[in-house]
Amino acid sequence: MTLNNRWVLPEGIEEVLPAQAMLLEELRRNLIDMYTCWGYDLVMPPLVEYLESLLSGTGHDLDLQTFKITDQLTGRMMGIRADMTPQVARIEAHHLKQNIPTRLCYLGTVLHTRPQGFSASRSPLQIGAELYGHKGTQSDVEILALMVETLKLTGMETFYIDLGHAGIFRELVRQAGLSKEQENQLFDVLQRKAKPELADLMTEWKLKKPIADMLVSLPDLNGGEEVFEKAAKIFAKADKSVLAAIRNLQDIAEQFKLQVADVKLHYDLSELRGYNYHTGVIFAAYTPGQGQAIAQGGRYDDIGKDFGVARPATGFSADLKTLVSLGQLKSKQKPGIFSPSDNEPALLDFIAQLRASGERVVVALVNQNGDAAAMQCDRIIVKDGNSWSVKEL
Numbered sequence: 001m002t003l004n005n006r007w008v009l010p011e012g013i014e015e016v017l018p019a020q021a022m023l024l025e026e027l028r029r030n031l032i033d034m035y036t037c038w039g040y041d042l043v044m045p046p047l048v049e050y051l052e053s054l055l056s057g058t059g060h061d062l063d064l065q066t067f068k069i070t071d072q073l074t075g076r077m078m079g080i081r082a083d084m085t086p087q088v089a090r091i092e093a094h095h096l097k098q099n100i101p102t103r104l105c106y107l108g109t110v111l112h113t114r115p116q117g118f119s120a121s122r123s124p125l126q127i128g129a130e131l132y133g134h135k136g137t138q139s140d141v142e143i144l145a146l147m148v149e150t151l152k153l154t155g156m157e158t159f160y161i162d163l164g165h166a167g168i169f170r171e172l173v174r175q176a177g178l179s180k181e182q183e184n185q186l187f188d189v190l191q192r193k194a195k196p197e198l199a200d201l202m203t204e205w206k207l208k209k210p211i212a213d214m215l216v217s218l219p220d221l222n223g224g225e226e227v228f229e230k231a232a233k234i235f236a237k238a239d240k241s242v243l244a245a246i247r248n249l250q251d252i253a254e255q256f257k258l259q260v261a262d263v264k265l266h267y268d269l270s271e272l273r274g275y276n277y278h279t280g281v282i283f284a285a286y287t288p289g290q291g292q293a294i295a296q297g298g299r300y301d302d303i304g305k306d307f308g309v310a311r312p313a314t315g316f317s318a319d320l321k322t323l324v325s326l327g328q329l330k331s332k333q334k335p336g337i338f339s340p341s342d343n344e345p346a347l348l349d350f351i352a353q354l355r356a357s358g359e360r361v362v363v364a365l366v367n368q369n370g371d372a373a374a375m376q377c378d379r380i381i382v383k384d385g386n387s388w389s390v391k392e393l
Contacts, residue, residue, distance in 0.1 A: 012120060026333075027329070030153060049079060051068060051078060093303075103131050112124070121322070126318070128317030137255055147285065147318070165246070168269050172215060176215065186201060221234070362377055
C-alpha cells in the first residue's frame with residue numbers, strides 16, 4: 001500500500017462520520033429504551049467465539065459468511081460473528097436456563113466475508129429482539145409488532161410486511177416423499193420462481209396428482225388476502241399439517257392487524273428465506289426502491305438444542321445503519337456553547353453547571369483556528385461584571 005492510498009478501506013467496510021454517528025447513537029439509546037419498555041433485556045455477546053459454538057444450530061448457514069481466525073492462546077479456530085442470533089440463543093440456553101418466556105434484545109457490529117442481505121455493507125450494525133419459551137401465535141405477533149415499531153422509530157415512513165411460512169413447503173415435501181437431494185433442488189427452483197423448471201421436475205420425479213399440482217401452484221400463491229382463498233382450494237387434499245401451517249399464518253396475520261392497522265401485509269407461500277432453520281412464520285419488511293429486505297425474522301423453534309436446551313423462539317433483526325440511511329430522521333443534538341479559554345474558577349464552575357444540565361460546551365484552545373460558528377456553536381459565554389453568562393450569537 002502506497003502513501004497515497006493508506007486511507008482506503010476494504011470494500012464493504014465503512015466508517016461512520018460525526019453527524020451520522022450521533023444519529024446512530026441516539027437511535028441506539030431510543031431503541032434499547034423502547035425494547036426495555038416491552039420487557040426485553042439487553043445482552044452483549046462477544047465479537048469472537050470458538051468456531052464450533054458460533055456455527056452451531058442456526059449458525060451452520062453462516063459458515064461461508066464467517067471470517068475465521070486462529071486463537072494464539074489455544075491454537076483453536078475462532079470466528080468473528082456474522083450474525084448475533086445464534087449467540088443470543090447460546091446465552092439464553094446455556095446461561096439463563098429459564099422455563100418461563102424470555103425476552104432478549106441486542107445491538108452490535110457483525111462482519112461478513114461478502115456483502116449480503118440488508119445492504120452492500122460487510123459490517124452491519126445489527127439490532128434485534130428474540131422471544132424464547134413460547135410457541136403460540138401471540139409471541140410471533142409481538143415480535144412482528146416490535147419490528148414495526150423499530151422501523152417507525154428509525155424514521156421509516158413507507159414499508160410493507162411480507163409473510164410466509166416454512167411449514168407449508170416442509171410439509172408438502174414430506175407428503176410428496178421427496179429425498180433430501182430432491183428437496184434442495186425443489187427449494188432452489190422455488191426461490192427463482194422458475195415455473196417451467198418446476199413443472200419439468202414434477203414430470204421427472206413422476207409425482208402424481210394432487211401433490212404435483214400443489215407444488216407447481218406454490219409460486220402463484222402471493223398477493224393480498226385472496227391468497228388464502230386460493231390456498232384453500234389448491235390444498236384441499238393436502239395433509240392436515242399443511243393446512244395447519246396455513247391456518248397458523250392466517251391467525252398471525254389477523255391478530256397482527258388488530259394491533260397494527262396502518263401497515264400493509266403481503267403474502268407469499270413460496271417464500272423460503274432462512275428455510276434451513278425457520279420452522280414457522282417467516283417475515284420481512286420492504287420499502288419502495290430497495291430490492292433487499294430492511295428487516296427480517298421469523299420462528300425458529302428448538303434453536304437452543306445444540307446448547308442443551310431446545311426452546312421455541314421467534315425474533316427479528318435489522319441493520320441500523322441501513323435504516324438510518326433510508327429513514328428521514330436527523331440528529332437532535334443541539335448546537336454548542338463556545339467558551340473562552342480561561343482558568344478562572346467561576347468560569348470553570350459555570351461550564352461544569354452547563355454540562356451537567358446537558359449543554360454541549362466547547363472551550364476555545366489557545367491560538368486555535370475557527371470561531372464559535374466554525375465549532376458548531378450558536379452561543380458564547382461572556383463575562384458580565386464579575387459573573388459569566390450565555391449570549392446568543
